[in-house]
Amino acid sequence: MKLCIETAESCDQEELRTLLIDAAEQLLGTGSTLLEAKLPWDGHPVLFADADGHPVLISFDPEQSQPALLNGLQTSEQLSNALPWVNQVYEALGNRQLSVRLIVVSRDYPPGSETILASCPQLAIYRYRTLSINGETGLWLERLGGLSENTPSTDVKPRVVPDSAPEPATHTPEEPPQLASGSELPPLTDEESAFFQQL
Numbered sequence: 001m002k003l004c005i006e007t008a009e010s011c012d013q014e015e016l017r018t019l020l021i022d023a024a025e026q027l028l029g030t031g032s033t034l035l036e037a038k039l040p041w042d043g044h045p046v047l048f049a050d051a052d053g054h055p056v057l058i059s060f061d062p063e064q065s066q067p068a069l070l071n072g073l074q075t076s077e078q079l080s081n082a083l084p085w086v087n088q089v090y091e092a093l094g095n096r097q098l099s100v101r102l103i104v105v106s107r108d109y110p111p112g113s114e115t116i117l118a119s120c121p122q123l124a125i126y127r128y129r130t131l132s133i134n135g136e137t138g139l140w141l142e143r144l145g146g147l148s149e150n151t152p153s154t155d156v157k158p159r160v161v162p163d164s165a166p167e168p169a170t171h172t173p174e175e176p177p178q179l180a181s182g183s184e185l186p187p188l189t190d191e192e193s194a195f196f197q198q199l
Contacts, residue, residue: 008132010107016062016128017046019139020105024048026141027103027126028056033092041078043071049092055079056101065106066189069116069125076102076122109144111189117145 011019017037024032031051038044045059057079059072079086079100087095104110105126113125129140 004132004134006132008130008137011062011130011137013044013060013062015137016060016105017044019130019137020058020060021046023139023141027058032056035090035092039075041071041075043067043075045072045075047079049090050101052098053092053094053096054098054101055083055086055090055093056103058103058105060105063107065104065108065110065127066191068106069104069110069113070191072102072104076100105141113144 020027021034021037024034028048028050033049034046035049035055036047039047039057043059043061045057048056048058050056057072057076059068059075061068061071083097083100087093087097099122101122101124102120103124103126105128107129108127109125110116117123117125125144126141127144128142131138131140
């Protein structure tokens with residue numbers, strides 16, 4: 001079989017939602033369950049249960065990474081506060097009160113992503129590109145900090161083609177993280193700083 005892969009035009013919010021739902025197995029592993037395709041909170045993220053019964057929120061925006069991150073963090077907090085009710089509504093969560101995992105997807109990584117990831121172990125950040133694979137639209141997903149534990153590095157699916165990113169520099173708590181020259185991320189915006197100060 002011959003593969004014809006080329007870049008595709010940018011997709012809109014609803015097309016990206018459909019592609020991410022289709023890519024659930026690559027993002028979350030086998031055995032995930034779609035709970036809500038469109039939550040009624042800002043950005044209308046998608047809610048899944050992974051195979052272990054963790055609630056997983058996918059917050060995304062086709063172009064703007066900052067709203068995808070901020071909306072995801074805000075919805076994660078609201079979801080965590082409502083977890084007793086959420087666990088009763090969705091059987092797939094098994095009423096186990098497990099912490100909410102957050103996945104953020106946008107065209108580029110949000111500013112300050114590595115700093116945020118260092119303090120949020122339940123967060124994964126991806127950037128995407130839209131591809132046309134033999135005439136079918138698919139996603140190229142690249143996780144900040146490397147591949148997901150659930151994403152095989154050699155398994156290429158029609159919908160999602162995973163790629164690896166360099167691991168973040170390791171550091172001791174006494175030392176600030178060392179960034180390679182030319183790869184410094186810009187500081188948090190005033191909006192992001194204000195949001196994190198409210199937490």
